[in-house]
Amino acid sequence: MKPYPAALNLLVCILLAICYAAEAFAIAKQTAAPQATSPPAQPVLLVQNDWTSQVVLAHIVGHILEDEGFPVKFVPFDSQLQFQALADGAVHFQIAAWQGPMYEAYEQALGIGMVDAGTHAASTREGWWIPHYVLNECPDAANWQGLNDCAHLFAPDDADMTGQFTGPPADWGKNYARLITALQMNFAITNVNTPQELWSTLQNAYKNRAPVVLFNWTPNFTDVMYDGRFVDFPEPTDACEADASWGPNPDATGDCGERRSNWLKKAAWSGLAQMYPAAWKILKRVNFTNEQIASAMKMVDIDEMQPVDAARLWIEQNSFVVQQWLGRR
Numbered sequence: 263m264k265p266y267p268a269a270l271n272l273l274v275c276i277l278l279a280i281c282y283a284a285e286a287f288a289i290a291k292q293t294a295a296p297q298a299t300s301p302p303a304q305p306v307l308l309v310q311n312d313w314t315s316q317v318v319l320a321h322i323v324g325h326i327l328e329d330e331g332f333p334v335k336f337v338p339f340d341s342q343l344q345f346q347a348l349a350d351g352a353v354h355f356q357i358a359a360w361q362g363p364m365y366e367a368y369e370q371a372l373g374i375g376m377v378d379a380g381t382h383a384a385s386t387r388e389g390w391w392i393p394h395y396v397l398n399e400c401p402d403a404a405n406w407q408g409l410n411d412c413a414h415l416f417a418p419d420d421a422d423m424t425g426q427f428t429g430p431p432a433d434w435g436k437n438y439a440r441l442i443t444a445l446q447m448n449f450a451i452t453n454v455n456t457p458q459e460l461w462s463t464l465q466n467a468y469k470n471r472a473p474v475v476l477f478n479w480t481p482n483f484t485d486v487m488y489d490g491r492f493v494d495f496p497e498p499t500d501a502c503e504a505d506a507s508w509g510p511n512p513d514a515t516g517d518c519g520e521r522r523s524n525w526l527k528k529a530a531w532s533g534l535a536q537m538y539p540a541a542w543k544i545l546k547r548v549n550f551t552n553e554q555i556a557s558a559m560k561m562v563d564i565d566e567m568q569p570v571d572a573a574r575l576w577i578e579q580n581s582f583v584v585q586q587w588l589g590r591r
């Protein structure tokens with residue numbers, strides 16, 4: 263019997279090797295394919311706070327990421343403690359960090375695991391706020407001294423002349439009790455537990471044209487629902503905190519109010535860029551204006567939509583800008 267020539271053996275070997283290689287390649291492709299197209303298994307953890315604009319903006323970002331194939335999860339978080347959680351990677355992204363109430367907590371977390379993910383076009387302000395009709399009875403109420411001169415108008419009962427300031431939830435990082443003391447104002451604070459209590463206070467006063475001064479901010483749905491303005495306090499300076507002789511009260515530091523124009527930033531866990539590079543690229547591009555935020559809030563606070571539905575509608579109505587954020591325009 264004629265033995266197989268060595269050349270044939272070699273040929274079979276080569277063919278088999280090619281087949282094995284091809285098969286191995288096909289298997290590798292099969293297992294590689296889902297990795298290339300399907301999202302990472304771990305969700306992007308989006309911080310959710312307890313006021314409408316943040317919640318609806320977070321849902322807009324959530325829908326955008328989900329539509330790009332990333333699973334997302336919303337994690338309710340306190341607005342002061344959230345920055346340390348971002349530094350720790352316990353949460354991954356905050357769409358709206360407000361300079362006014364959050365500056366210090368934000369700064370402390372920078373460089374220890376949290377990164378600045380960009381600044382929105384929107385500028386923000388928070389503080390004491392009055393409806394315009396208050397100026398009829400108290401013409402100088404746009405300024406803290408003028409307001410203070412009319413404190414009795416804001417007193418909850420006639421026997422007591424101390425005005426009532428309806429303040430924010432106690433964990434929102436404001437210290438208006440200190441401000442009132444430093445400026446020796448004839449006001450006392452009633453802190454609400456939820457922002458809804460602010461709006462019911464405003465609404466009740468508004469319909470009776472009753473004097474009211476409460477904590478508010480912009481952008482907010484009140485920008486389009488109510489006619490009103492912030493009360494101006496002395497603008498803050500370093501000397502206000504360092505030098506008692508500075509400011510209206512020569513014996514106190516802290517006798518100044520808040521900055522009148524502040525940033526709105528995005529913040530992220532530093533590991534997000536490596537973990538979800540494509541998501542990170544999108545999140546860095548997301549950039550809201552005051553008008554865009556107000557229109558999203560209006561859908562929730564006035565039109566009474568659920569934040570998740572409002573976010574979907576907002577994306578439909580703003581598809582051009584969303585496409586820009588996705589890098590498609």
Ligand code: TMO
Nearest residue numbers: 313360363388479
């Ligand atoms: C941060 N906030 C808008 C509630 O003042």
